[in-house]
Amino acid sequence: MAQFSSTFLDELIARSDLAELISRHVDLKQSGANLVGLCPFHNEKSPSFSVSVDKQMYYCFGCGKGGNAFRFLMEHDGYPFPEAVEFLAQKIGMPIPDSKPVNPREAARKKHGLALLDKVTGIFSRCLHAEENKKALNYFAQRKLSPAIIQKYQLGYAPAGYGFMKRCFAEDHNTLKSLEAIGVLIKNERGYADRFRERVIFPIRDKQGRVVGFGGRILDDGEPKYLNSPETEFYHKSHLLYGYSEHRESVRKHKMLVVVEGYMDVLAMASYDLDYAVAPLGTAITESQLRMILRLHDAPIFCFDGDNAGRKAAWRSIERMLPIIKSEYSPQFLYLPDGEDPDTLLQKEGQKAFENRLKNDARPMLETWIQGLKNIAGDGVEGRARMAKKADQMLSQVSDDYLRQAWQGEIEKVSEVKLSMQKQAQDLPKSRQYIARKPAQYLTVNPMKHDHFMAGLLQKPMRFQSLPEDAFDFFIDTHPIHPIYTRAFSLVGDNKSTELDIAAQLMREFPDNQHIARWVNLPTVEDDEFQLLLMDMHITYLNDLLGRSDGLAVKIQMNEELKTLRTQQKQLKKYLSDKESL
Ligand SMILES: [Zn+2]
Known part of the structure; x- marks a missing residue:
């Protein structure tokens, strides 16, 4: 980084x-x-x-x-x-100061690789339009891809033979090595050879829209039908999706995202103005790709061929999705008629009919899952038992408690079997683990109080300055708030200026901590309310300390402090309620 x-x-x-x-x-x-x-x-x-x-x-x-x-x-x-x-x-037009990467030579090499990939994309693209490669352009024309689509997605062609790339570039050792590193040349005992030969080319882009690899499809019936770039430092097939960077904006605009099986499906849809599809790169969809998809859109439609292979692929997607699915997402599954894909269907029935399928025939994930379970488990009483067993195992992977319970209820209805819920204590959410471990006296503190106390501090960091000395120890060091709280103290201590935005700095230092953003977005904690909270926190703290102290003198002193605090608290409460009733 x-x-x-x-x-x-x-x-x-x-x-x-x-x-x-x-x-x-x-x-x-x-x-x-x-x-x-x-x-x-x-x-x-x-x-x-x-x-x-x-x-x-x-x-x-x-x-x-x-x-x-x-x-x-x-x-x-x-x-x-x-x-x-x-x-x-x-x-905002701010120059990035000496954003010098860890290793400048490494960065230069990477930049060179990306530039080379870009150059190769241009070469493939020009090749597609060369007179002698008419059959490649014809192939796209047959598949009804317009010149505009060919241009937008920079489709290309890699000609036959083994020396094409070498002829396009200088044949020095470094260039050849670089071309091998980006995956377009293969080194064998006879030297360097072209990886892509006699194939139409689909450039594959990363999230930033840079070409990082290629997919190549053979023109006739040869094997393999599709050949992709090998894993390189730029191209990681399980972390990329075809169409992602091209369609990110229109997915947002249309509030639609369709996941299809191949490049041609993505392009076919785009040529019918349905420019919101993405596809994995020739392999079964991975968890990382599913995360990208769900982050981009919360209700993607997964499209599969209705045949056996398609149903298996849908099942695999469901299995992969279980650990990351949340109740906020509503993925849907659509089976197309046997033997069809979006490309063939669009050519047969056109855009409207296909859009209607997306709208009307896509089914929620749970429904598709239950159907899959039924297919695997078979009929009869034993079938229902097998279904429950399998569902139970799969449910244990769902990390969203609410969704798991909701789905459990539905599956119990269908299978008529009570699921045992294998999800057990070992993966309770962290907060509950914490409550189970901490000493009893801390349970008496209302966590809402902590929340508002922290909100009050971060909303007005000046309040840190007026905290009593004890305040530093308000949270025991196993408390989840403790590291943020003490860090805030030292930030205040290190900085004389009252202008310092402690919340922003904490956010930067604890980027994964969601509390900080919540605290600053909670309703404003007014001064009086904060005073009350502070007294409450202080009293709780002293009470706890008192319980753990031995020395008599210390105890007497603490009791005095407590008494004073309680009196002050009572007075403030009375003052506030008087003020309210005025
Ligand atoms: Zn939300």
Whole structure:
């Protein structure tokens, strides 16, 4: 990962406009100190997504997603961190200072590789239009791909023979080695040979839209029908999707995402103006690809051939999806008629009919799963038992508690068997583990109180300055809030300026912590409320300390402190209720 200095990152966040970044996707309305809207990460009818303009952080009280501008670009738009930084810097015209990569030579080599891939794409593309390669262009014409589609997706052709690439480039050792590294040359005992020969070429792009590899399809009936780039440092087939970078924007616009089996399906759909399909690269879909898909759209439609192979592929997708599925997602499955794919169907029945299939025939994941279970388990009483057994095993992989329970109920209805729920204590959510472990006295503290206390501090970091000395120990060191809390203390201590945005800095240091974004997006904690919270926290702390202390003198002193605090608390409460009734 490229190294960015923390001052640069802080300034970048401070100068970016998170609300503007988010309002490209979400309608935001003012509500109290924050902006609210419908969450772009999950389906909802009433807004629980909040953006704090003051702290430049968003948080969804429905699904718990939250963070700063970097996080939004990563989670919503699928950028890796360095690209999210570059994107923001470019947007506000901030030069990236000495973003010197760990190893400049490495970076130069990588840049050279990408430039070479780009060059090769151009060469394949020009080759497609050469007079002697008419049959390749004819192939695309037969498949009804227009010149516009051919141009947009930079389709190409690799001619027959073994010396084509060598003729296009200088034949020096370094060039040949580089061409081998990007996967277009193969080295054998006779030297270097072209990997792609007599094939139409589909350039494959990464998330940033850079060509990183190629898919090649044979023109006649030869084998293998499809040949792809080998794994290189640029091309990782299990982390890429064909059509992803080309269609990211239109997926958002149409609120549609269709997952198909091959390049030609993606292109066929695009040539009928359905430019929202992606496909894995010739292998069964991977978990990483499923994550990319679900991040891009929460209700993708997975399209499969209705034959046996298609049903198997659908089943594999369901299995892979179980560990990452959440109740916020609603993937659907569509079986096309036996032996058909989107390409052949579109040619037969046209765009409208195909769109209707997507709209009307796609079935929820659970329904498709239950159908699959029935097929595997077979009929009769034993069949139902086998179904329950298999479902139980599969359900144990679902990490979303609510979804698992909902699905369990449905499967019990169908199988008429009570599932045993193999999901047991070993993977309880962390918060519950924590409660189970901590000493009893901490259970008396309402976690909501912690939340509002932290919200009060981060919303107005000046409050750190007026905390009593004891406050540093309010959270025991196994408490989940402890590391953030103590770090905030040292940030305040290190910095004389009251301008320091502690929340932003914590967010940068704890990028995976969702609490920080939630705290700043909670309703404003007013001064009086904060005073009460602080007293409450202090009293709880002293009470606990008292229980664990031995010395009599210490105990007497603590009792005194407690008494004073309780009196002050009572007075403040009375004052507040008097004020309210005025
Ligand atoms: Zn949400």
